[in-house]
Amino acid sequence: MTLDATDAISPLGVLPPPGPTCIHLPLDVTPEGLARHAVGLANARGGTVLVGVDAVSGSARDAGELHPLMITHAIFELSGGRLTVNVQHHRLPGGARVLAVFVPHAPYVLAAPDGSVITWDGAHLVPVTPGEAEPVADQDFTATVPPDASLADLDPAEVARLRGLGRRASAANLPDLDFLRELGLLIPSGGALRPTLAAILLAGTPAALRAHVPQSEVCFYHHQTTDVEFQFREDLLRPIPALLTRLAELIQARNRFTPVQVGLFRIEVWDQDEVVYREALLNALTHRDYTLRDAVHVHHFPDRLEIMNPGGLPGGITPGNILRHQPKRRNPLLAESLARLGLVERAGVGVDKMYSLMLRHGKEPPEYTTYPDSVTLALHSPGFDAEFVRFVARKQEDMQTLSLDVLIVLSLLAREGEATRAALARALQLPEDRTPRLLRGMEEHGLIRRAGVGRGIAYVLSDEVRGALGRPALPAVEAAPPALAAAAAVVAPVVVPATPVPAPEPVQPAAPKVARAPRRPSDSSGPNTAEVRAIALALAREHGRVRNVDLRGACGITTQQAWRTLRRLVQDGLLRKLGTGTRDAAYELLS
Incomplete structure (x- = not known):
């Protein structure tokens, strides 16, 4: 089942022990100390830093008081902007929460906040010396040969099944033993050919699987x-x-x-x-x-x-x-x-x-x-957009194959109505500065267009695409009001006669007509995404909690649209999910 990050329970129920790819830190670790361990783990092979493991049992405090976004920002800043981590809360079966910091393997050596170059050796942070040997690659567990494995551990029927799957392989016509050796599944060991764990995983007997890899269940x-x-x-x-x-x-x-x-x-x-x-x-x-x-x-x-x-x-x-x-x-x-x-x-x-x-x-x-x-x-698979399926199919009939990046943008805009460049970059999993070329190309091909002005700029589907999807066209964005100086009438100088007479009152320029603020395009069939989010938060604030059915009734949207909005509010740290399922769960504001 899908769990929200703030209430996620490990499906396996246990925390991994400290080791080469996992570090346990106490709840009172300093930001500098956490950043040092994250950098050391990134310089090694990457892995997970668990914060607050010491407060799991018998403590009134846990890692729930640490905000994931603040931790992400702190590590990014303390590493000089070179290390970006993924931080999530995880609730354990006992109710306590730990903070999991997922650290990627650094492509180059990083420096700690104090300037030192360190790495994690599985138990301690140690310096990286110039003469240190290249790191040893992780051992391939499936390439090992179990001590008591033999050819009797392989099922001839499963080997035949493999041969049927590998008809395209050059070794498909070889005898069984040569076929398996060509795939690297049999290796000489102890004076005989013996199967690797990969061979047992692909063609082992039930008894061999139970004896050597019962975890393959x-x-x-x-x-x-x-x-x-x-x-x-x-x-x-x-x-x-x-x-x-x-x-x-x-x-x-x-x-x-x-x-x-x-x-x-x-x-x-x-x-x-x-x-x-x-x-x-x-x-x-x-x-x-x-x-x-x-x-x-x-x-x-x-x-x-x-x-x-x-x-x-x-x-x-x-x-x-x-x-x-x-x-x-x-x-x-x-x-x-x-x-x-x-x-x-x-x-x-x-x-x-x-x-x-x-x-x-x-x-x-x-x-x-x-x-x-x-x-x-x-x-x-709660449903699908049939008109979107037809649109993509017609594009293919016209010999216009849509790339994955184009599909991601079109699909997101079809679901959400509009999206900023930052939101599209997250969906594309690209840096924001690498999206303009793609978006300009889609604009030139009439697939999307811009909406809004200034910092409020967003992207929406073009009217042509909206028409193909059976949706009404969006209203055009109104022009920004003209400058005040251009709107004011220019007053000519007044000539004063020789005899003193009262000077005429200066002609006041006509007050410029105040233009309305540009409206953000919205679908006339109902509230847009931002409005639905605001309504969900208002319902939670007024009634203490909000459910899927409440949001559907207030906005006139589908179950899936309401669930998607509530899920994103949870991911953004604005709501907390109570209960399970889609219809029975309730959501309350995070204090």
Whole structure:
């Protein structure tokens, strides 16, 4: 289930112990001390700093008093603007909260606030010396050979399944042993060929999986409602290809599609697109941390599919840069074998493919939520924009393929109505100064236009695109009022006669007509995004809390639109979520 950052509970229920990629700090750590440890961890390999672990039990205080945005800003400033971290609160089962600071691996050596160059050795901060050897790469756990593993641990039927998947591979026509050796799954050890853990994960017998990698189990849950209670569960301990086949059967058994007619063609939009969820499952099984004794959990709700993966994202990758970060393989041998079999992409474009397909089908993009010891991917499917699907399909018919960046901008504006350049940069996962070229190009092609003036400038869909989506055109922005000097009439000098006579009163310039302030464009069908946010906060202030149904009734919006607004207010630190689910949860103002 999707949890808000302020009330997130680790799905695995425990905090990772201190070590090479995790640092525990007390609640009273100074900003300088926290920044030093963050820099040291970034210089090592990246990881997580947990603040307030000492106050988890038996204390009246916890890390809830520390504001994530203040911590992010402090580390950024104290590192000289070179280290940006992701900070979240995490509520543990006992109720206490800790602060998790996710630190990326620095691309170059950073200096601490006091100017020292330090790194984290797994237990202490130590100086980085010029003569220090290059850091040793992390060991590939899937490339190890279990001490008592043998060829008897491999299932011939699963090897045949692998061969069927790898028909494009050059080794597909080799005998079984040569085929597995060519993939790097068998290596000489102790005078005999023996399987690696990657071989057992791909073609192992049930007994071998239980003996060597019991953590490769996948638990599937089916939920009839959006609540946490499930009606069906199946625990699967099978090789990865067999796992994918069975999981696809379980998901497709409860999957539905809606036909969308586009001219003479029909597009089937599934609640869960098979290409998307297969890519998500493959990523989970390929890049999870197999050193952790925890299973992958797959929850199938009526409105979303959630995949909970042990180990979190590889070092340096966060939900905010996953589209742009260079791909990292936690299990290189397993990933390379699957790539040679044609199941995963070597170029690391699996996430891009998921984003693109979901946006083309008028849905929200995948949503990643990170925890200290795991990561959750949510594929939402409460509905889709059929007109957006038709618009994208017609563009493709006209030989105008829309790039992923263009789809992200169009999809966001179609959902939200308008967005600033900063908001679009966050959605694109790009620095704000790298967005003007893309936005100018979209303006030139008549896809978007600017609205507002000065600092209030925002981007909206063009009238042509709005018409294609079946939405009314936005009113034009009124011109700014003319300058006062230009509006005033010029008074000619008055000639005074020789005889003293009263001078005529000077002619007063006509008062300039006060122009109305430019209106922000809004959809005539209802309040815009900013107005809905303001109404939600007002309801919470007046009644103590606000629910999805309250916001729908006040604004005349859908359940999904109300949920999206409330979720963003929680993420912005303005509301706190009480309860679970979409309809039963309530939200109150943060004091």
